Amino acid sequence: MEAKEIQIVGGELLTPNMPIIPFIAGDGIGPEIWAAARRVFDAAVEKSYANKRKVKWLPVLAGQKAFDETGEWLPKETLTTLKKYLVAIKGPLTTPVGKGHRSINVTLRQELDLFACFRPVKYYPGTPSPVKEPEQVDIAVFRENTEDIYAGIDFAPGSKATQELLTLLQKEGLAGRVRFPKTSAFALKPISSEGTKRLVSAAITYALEHDLQHVTLVHKGNIMKKTEGGFKKWGYEIAESFGNKVYPLTHYERLQEKEGEQAARVELIAAKKAGKVIINDIIADNFFQQALLQPAKFDVVATPNLNGDYISDALAAQVGGIGISPGANINYQTGQAIFEATHGTAPQFAGLNKLNPTSLILSGAMMFEYIGWKETAKLIEQAVADAIAQHYVTVDFAQKITGAHELGTSEYADYLISKI
Numbered sequence: 064m065e066a067k068e069i070q071i072v073g074g075e076l077l078t079p080n081m082p083i084i085p086f087i088a089g090d091g092i093g094p095e096i097w098a099a100a101r102r103v104f105d106a107a108v109e110k111s112y113a114n115k116r117k118v119k120w121l122p123v124l125a126g127q128k129a130f131d132e133t134g135e136w137l138p139k140e141t142l143t144t145l146k147k148y149l150v151a152i153k154g155p156l157t158t159p160v161g162k163g164h165r166s167i168n169v170t171l172r173q174e175l176d177l178f179a180c181f182r183p184v185k186y187y188p189g190t191p192s193p194v195k196e197p198e199q200v201d202i203a204v205f206r207e208n209t210e211d212i213y214a215g216i217d218f219a220p221g222s223k224a225t226q227e228l229l230t231l232l233q234k235e236g237l238a239g240r241v242r243f244p245k246t247s248a249f250a251l252k253p254i255s256s257e258g259t260k261r262l263v264s265a266a267i268t269y270a271l272e273h274d275l276q277h278v279t280l281v282h283k284g285n286i287m288k289k290t291e292g293g294f295k296k297w298g299y300e301i302a303e304s305f306g307n308k309v310y311p312l313t314h315y316e317r318l319q320e321k322e323g324e325q326a327a328r329v330e331l332i333a334a335k336k337a338g339k340v341i342i343n344d345i346i347a348d349n350f351f352q353q354a355l356l357q358p359a360k361f362d363v364v365a366t367p368n369l370n371g372d373y374i375s376d377a378l379a380a381q382v383g384g385i386g387i388s389p390g391a392n393i394n395y396q397t398g399q400a401i402f403e404a405t406h407g408t409a410p411q412f413a414g415l416n417k418l419n420p421t422s423l424i425l426s427g428a429m430m431f432e433y434i435g436w437k438e439t440a441k442l443i444e445q446a447v448a449d450a451i452a453q454h455y456v457t458v459d460f461a462q463k464i465t466g467a468h469e470l471g472t473s474e475y476a477d478y479l480i481s482k483i
Contacts, residue, residue: 066119069149069434071398076149078434083119085144089154090127091408092472096420097154099476103443104427106480111438121148125167126156137167142174151401152430154423155408168403169215172208175399177392178258179265180206180368182375182405183429189452190383191463197382199359203275204378205266206371208392210258211290213368217250225249254290254367260301265395266365267305270340275362278302278309280344281370294367295344302342310334311342347374354378379405386418386459387447389425391433402430416471419457421447424479446482450475 067079088097101120108116123141130136145151156167171177182204186197218224228249232238241247263280270278280299284292302311310331319327334341345353347370353360354377366374379388390405404423412418425447432440450456454467455478461469470478 064117068147069398071149074396076398076434078436080116081119082150082434083121083148084430085121085123085148085151087123087125087141087151087153087156088128089404089408090157091155091410091413092418093126093154093156093404093408095414095416095472096404096418096423099420099472100423100427102476103424103446103479103483104431104439106483107431107439107442107446108436110442110483111436116436123151125153125171137170142171145171145175145401146399149398149400150430150434152423152427153401153403155404155406157408157410169213171401172213172392175392175401176209176394176397177399177401178207178209179262179393179395180204180208180371180375181265181269181391181393181429182206182371182379182388184375184378184382184388186382187387187448187451189454189464190387191460192381192383194355194381199357200354200378200381202354202358202361202378203266203269203273203363204371204375205262205269205363205365206375207254207258207262207294207366207368209368210253210255211368212250212252213372214251214253216253217248220246220248252287252290254294256293256297256300259294259297259367261396263298263301263365264304265393266363267302267309267340267342268395270363271305271308274338275340276335276338277341277343277360277362279350279361279364280342281347281350281364281366281374282344283347283370284344285346291347291367298344298365299342305340308339309342310339312344350374351377355381375405384459385422387421387425387451389422389429391426391429393433400430400433402426402433416473417458418472419459420472420475421457424476442483443479446479449482450478 064081066081066083069082070077088094123144125137125141129138158166185201229244266278280295282291282295284295299311299313302309315327315331318330379385385406388405391402393400403426406422428440428443454464456467457475458469461467
């Protein structure tokens with residue numbers, strides 16, 4: 064076999080039998096959870112395809128190790144490599160303090176235009192959870208990744224930019240809304256039609272491909288009418304482009320106003336029976352309440368960046384925490400994608416062979432599904448499900464499960480491989 068690049072042709076990923084996939088081991092506990100995850104990945108590929116397929120892993124630098132070796136937190140060579148090979152996977156990275164990138168993760172998303180943060184949140188039986196019915200949670204979150212407050216545009220009190228913004232607000236007759244203008248810092252929150260539509264399109268496409276019935280737009284449009292309200296408006300607009308495959312609730316509202324509640328309900332019921340994806344929306348704070356009380360109401364969620372930041376971690380807490388929550392940052396148009404552990408570097412535990420590598424391992428399963436190696440993805444996910452159900456877990460879960468078999472990071476990988 065010859066190692067080759069993954070390519071995208073006509074909007075479809077073409078994965079060779081031996082793809083070159085870059086990896087960033089990460090900082091803190093990153094190297095040890097990567098070492099464990101990589102062994103699981105290789106075992107699952109071998110089991111799925113014998114000698115017919117194999118991954119050539121390509122190490123690239125970012126984070127503390129990159130800074131120590133090159134003086135840069137994110138070397139240009141790393142960005143060039145990631146762009147070339149399209150699909151990559153990474154462990155957690157240190158955010159530099161003081162000068163430099165505000166966040167290497169955010170920089171990667173911006174530089175590679177990874178506009179969708181995709182976080183599927185589901186419960187694995189046996190996982191310790193703080194809620195009564197975590198099994199009701201099975202929600203795919205599509206969080207916009209490049210706009211909103213994560214654009215990182217903010218200004219200090221008294222700065223020239225802040226004074227210019229105050230002058231603009233005075234011209235617009237809005238300065239009175241700033242309670243303490245002399246000591247206020249300001250931030251800009253860009254949300255665009257283009258950014259919204261490509262995200263919501265990806266969410267709807269995912270729902271169609273996975274036979275899911277609801278896509279919910281989560282926003283704060285009742286307050287931020289032009290930005291978050293725009294997200295809602297543009298989300299419904301792109302939904303219309305899917306034709307008869309979807310049923311936006313804006314149709315229901317128009318029919319309700321024109322012909323009454325009964326006629327609207329009949330049409331909605333017919334749309335559900337026909338298997339159409341129902342597009343609806345909900346105010347962000349109400350979503351948090353409903354996600355606790357009735358999580359089964361939600362299948363796919365699409366939301367601006369800051370909402371999605373909160374939502375992803377809050378939902379993860381319901382099913383056991385970010386320690387086992389996978390994640391990916393994807394551009395569904397170019398094919399560019401980075402799959403990643405969703406937790407931090409936990410440097411105090413580095414080298415202790417102690418912490419849970421499941422987030423990275425399940426992110427790898429997502430990666431294999433993304434490149435079309437679905438057999439491998441299924442093997443990995445099933446091995447994780449079996450380990451948790453049989454209480455063979457790392458210390459974070461073992462402390463909460465009576466009679467658990469506590470395993471170190473490496474031993475946990477060994478157990479997963481034995482299940483594969």
